[in-house]
Amino acid sequence: MKAEYTIIEGTLETPELTLYGLSFCDHCREAKKLLEKMGFSFRYLQVDRLPKKEIVxxxxxxxxxxxxTIVYPVLKTDADFLYGFDQTIWEQKLRQAAEVR
Incomplete structure (x- = not known):
């Protein structure tokens, strides 16, 4: 079984974003809400809900x-990864990435 990403539609299509989270993680939920609030489109995957082979x-x-050890959530942008959720840092990086376009 291949990982199935949930597609979250927003008004900002760039940068291309993928959010990796865990179903029980409060910080992962906060990160998802931030991306939605900022208006980004992104792919979302709850890693712990995958079969073991796919998780690896x-x-x-x-x-x-x-x-x-990976610190969740993980945000993959066009050029970088962000590990762990710090709202101030994420907002700054996302605004910079959106302006570069």
Whole structure:
């Protein structure tokens, strides 16, 4: 079974964003709400709801080099990854990324 992303439609199509979260994570829910509030379109995936084999594959794609534990949520942008949720940092990075376009 391949990971099925939920597509969240917004008014801002760029940058291309993918949010990786956990179903029980309050910070993941806050990050999702922030992206929606800011008007971004993004793909969303609850990693812990996937089959074990798919979780391993996704973790390999998103884990930072040399780190064994991933801090969720993870936001993949066109050029970067953000790990863990800090609203101030996320807002700043997202505004910068949207302005670059």
């Amino acid at each position: 594959r996704i973790k390999r794609e998103i884990e930072p080099a040399g780190v064994k």
